[in-house]
Amino acid sequence: MIVRxxxxNDPLTIPSDMLASEAKRVLIDNNLNSLLVVDNGQLRGLVTRHNMMRMGHYVTRTQNPDEVSFFINRLRVRDIMVRNPATVNADDTMEHCLDYGKKLRVAQFPVMENGVVVGIISATEIFQLAAHLCRSLEAGTLGKAPRRQTSVQASQ
Structure with missing residues (x-):
């Protein structure tokens, strides 16, 4: 199984000069866990929902009007993004992706091919893979061969 x-495919990307408050809105409106930050076709960073919510929580907790104003009107994605995030290649195995995520303790990776972002893989896709494997395992262990009906079962 390979990452591709x-x-x-074709994940939503944002520029690094976007306001952080706008990026938060994009995350929420599109029900995403992360956004890739791309400038001039180059991956620059990653913004996660968790980081945005934590930042917003901090700002509202301070209850300082200047902090709130700064967050809403001046703070840019480049100020809070994870710079140069770890990536995986589209042709990497899922096993490599899982091991790498566990090692780095991250839940999503930009997927690259020839230096270009072609996708993103996150916990959502990992859960889909796990569900697929569970179904395959059940099918393989529960139904090796269909049971033949006896004439009594068939007539009922």
Whole structure:
């Protein structure tokens, strides 16, 4: 199993000069867990829902009007993004992707091919893979060969 077969193709990307408050809105409106930050075709970073919510929580907790104003009107994605995030290649195995994620303790990777972002793989796709494997395992262990009906079962 390779990453290309499980990744989300053509992920939504944002520029690094976008306001953080706008990026938060994009995350929420599109029900995403992360956004890739791309400038001039180059991957620059990653913004996660968790980081955005934590930032917003911090700002509202301070209850300082200047902090709130700064967050809404001046803070840019480049100020809070994870710079140069770890990536995987589209032709990497899912096993490599899972091991790498566990090692780095990250839940999503931009997927690259020839230096260009072609997708993203996250916990959502990993759960889809796990469900697929569970169904395959059940089918393989529960139904090796269909049971033949006896004449009594067939007439009932």
């Amino acid at each position: 077969n499980w990744m989300q």
